Every structure is written in structure tokens, then in C-alpha cells.
Amino acid sequence: MSYRSVLAHILSSTIEPSAEQTSARERFPRASVVALGEAGLLGLTVSAHLGGGGRGLPEAAEVVTEVARICPATGAVLRSHYAAVALIEAYGGPWVRRRVADGGHLSTLALTDAGADGEPGSDGPHPASFASGTGDVAALHARKHNVVGAGEADSYVWSAPPVDGGDRPDLWLVPADAPGLFVPARPNGTGPRGSGASTVCADPVLVPASARLGRDGDRRDVLGTVLAWLAELPAARPAVPAPVRAKALA
Known part of the structure; x- marks a missing residue:
């Protein structure tokens, strides 16, 4: 069965029936993600x-477009996941890639730092992010703003200033259960309702040095990969009511 046929079935059986409640109750679309x-x-x-x-990327963009048309929250989650997986596929280890392939691993992006003056919904100003390293362990300090699927994803592709003082950020694959990671109880981001967009705090998050995505000298390519995917994957748009879709297809 083609991915288009599989997608059509999930859209009609799972995503569309729950889309209205996902938005109205700001409930993360867990059933849709599992499906x-x-x-x-x-x-x-x-x-x-x-x-x-x-x-x-073309097929991923097609899937995100179809999903976001019906459920903006699920579309936003999928967009961030596919952009994160582009880096995991290029630079991650085979174990996590197999977990993604098996459908048991949802990833997301944590790229935007909360400003020095605080972000909307914050409790005041916070310092800029920074990273430090000791031996085989890196400590990531930051408040990441508007992280889609915060507290719901299994891992975060996390940007941080390089430990060695370079001019391009490092990107790290941070497990959701990494020590020092904190997500507020209530989402406070500006993503589609139900997408779980929120702040993620690291104070600090401790990860092994091997969690950095890419090698020395790869920073431009690593960052360019995720930006290229984000540029091509469509952002979520307001959902189109079913009667309107049916009329347009008639």
C-alpha cells in the first residue's frame, strides 16, 4: 500500500474526527501521532x-500539507518532526534512526532562544543560552521558546553556541528524559492550538559529547540542512471545515 493510501486512511479515520477537539481543548493529538x-x-x-x-523532502512536504489542511496542530508536530529527522537521518546513530522508522520515536526542534527580555508568557528576563563541556559530557543552558510538542516528543534537536567558541551553533540530539530538562505544565507558545508549543528549559541539560549532530567543521552543513527542510515544509494553516472541503472537491 502506498504512503498516500495509508495517509488517506489515517486522515479519515483518526485525524479528522479528532481535529476539532484537538483545537478546542488544546489537547495534544497523541492518537494521531501514534497512528x-x-x-x-x-x-x-x-x-x-x-x-x-x-x-x-517532497513526499514529507506533501504529507504535512495534507495533514495540516485538516488538523493544524498535527501538521505542526509533523513538520517539526520531519525537519528534526532530516538531521537524525544525516548525522544520528542507527539505533535512534531505527526507532523513528519503527514509529516509536517523535522528535522536534528546539532552536529559538527566549530573548534576554523574556518571551511571551515568561516570568521575566532570562540569560542567553550557552554550552560548556567537561570531558565526554556537555552542559546545555537555555530557555527554548515555541518548541512544538514540548513535553510530548521523545527527543529535541537543540541548538547551542559551540563549546569551542565558533561562530555557528552546534545542534544536539537531546533525549526528553535528559537530566535537567524542564517543560512547564501548561503550554505557553504560539503554535496552533493543541500542538503543545511551549518553552523548554535547560538548567542545565547534561548530554554526552556524542549527542552533537555532525562533526567538527560541519556546523554550516548541519544548520543548513534543518533550515532547508523548514523552508520547504509548509507551516500549518487554519483548518478548512469538512463541508467546505467537500464543496471544493465536488
Whole structure:
């Protein structure tokens, strides 16, 4: 069965019936994410030899477009996931790539620092992010703003100033259960209602040095990869009511 056929089934059976409640109650679309994972769509862009769909950016953009048209929250979650997986696929280890391919791992992006004057909904000014390293452990200090799926994802692709003082940020794969990670109880971001967009705090988060995505000298390529995917993956738009969609297709 093609990924388009699988997607059409999930849209009608799971995503569309729950879209209104996802928005009205600001409830993270967990059932939709699970269905997408079980159907292989979370792993759509992972290499086929690891069990993924072996597809690329055009197919991912198509899936995000169709999902966001019906449920903006699920579309936003999927957009951030696919952009994060582009880096995991390029620079991550085979274990996490297989987990994504199996549908059991949702990732997201934590790239935007809260400003020195605080972000909307914050409790005051906070320092800029920084990173420090000791041996095989890195300590990441930051408040990341508007992280989609905060507290719901299994990992975060996390930007931080380089430990060695370079001019390009490092990107790290931070597990959701990493020591020092904190997510507020109530989402406070500006993403689509139900997308779980919120601040994620690291005070600090401790990760192994091996969690950095890419090698020395790769910073431009690593950052360029995620920016290229974000530029092509459509942002979520307001949902179109079912009667209007039916009329447009008539």
C-alpha cells in the first residue's frame, strides 16, 4: 500500500474526527501521532534499509500539507518532526534512526532562544543560552521558546553556541528524559492550538559529547540542512471545515 493510501486512511479515520477537539481543548493529538507512527509515516524519510519509507523532502512536504489542511496542530508536530529527522537521518546513530522508522520515536526542534527580555508568557528576563563541556559530557543552558510538542516528543534537536567558541551553533540530539530538562505544565507558545508549543528549559541539560549532530567543521552543513527542510515544509494553516472541503472537491 502506498504512503498516500495509508495517509488517506489515517486522515479519515483518526485525524479528522479528532481535529476539532484537538483545537478546542488544546489537547495534544497523541492518537494521531501514534497512528502516523504505526502506519510508517513518522519514519517516511528514514532509509529503507533501516525499516523506514526511504522517501525525501517532497513526499514529507506533501504529507504535512495534507495533514495540516485538516488538523493544524498535527501538521505542526509533523513538520517539526520531519525537519528534526532530516538531521537524525544525516548525522544520528542507527539505533535512534531505527526507532523513528519503527514509529516509536517523535522528535522536534528546539532552536529559538527566549530573548534576554523574556518571551511571551515568561516570568521575566532570562540569560542567553550557552554550552560548556567537561570531558565526554556537555552542559546545555537555555530557555527554548515555541518548541512544538514540548513535553510530548521523545527527543529535541537543540541548538547551542559551540563549546569551542565558533561562530555557528552546534545542534544536539537531546533525549526528553535528559537530566535537567524542564517543560512547564501548561503550554505557553504560539503554535496552533493543541500542538503543545511551549518553552523548554535547560538548567542545565547534561548530554554526552556524542549527542552533537555532525562533526567538527560541519556546523554550516548541519544548520543548513534543518533550515532547508523548514523552508520547504509548509507551516500549518487554519483548518478548512469538512463541508467546505467537500464543496471544493465536488
